Amino acid sequence: MPTIRVELFEGRTVEQKRALAAALTEATVRTLGGSPGSVDxxxxxxxxxxxxxxxxxxxxxxPPGG
Known part of the structure; x- marks a missing residue:
């Protein structure tokens, strides 16, 4: 199964990352099949x-006006 690399600006909380990890895992399993334990x-x-x-x-x- 896949390894998903997420690059983002620093400052997100552990709770936000946990929620994103759960959502990405669920979407990956739903779309590609497999088990949650196989998604990194x-x-x-x-x-x-x-x-x-x-x-x-x-x-x-x-910039000014931008």
Whole structure:
């Protein structure tokens, strides 16, 4: 079965990750079959200064008027 990699900004609580893990596991088993015990989910917390979109770090303030 699959290993699901989840990359997200740091700051989510353990409870939020637990809920997401349960939802992803349920959806995976429902869609692909298999058992919940065969679904692995890896969480990677990324600092906003380590993530950029469109050449701009997420930690940078938005441009004026943007």
């Amino acid at each position: 989910i890896l969480f990677f917390d990324i600092a906003k200064h380590d993530w950029a979109t469109g050449g701009t770090l997420w930690s940078d303030p938005p």
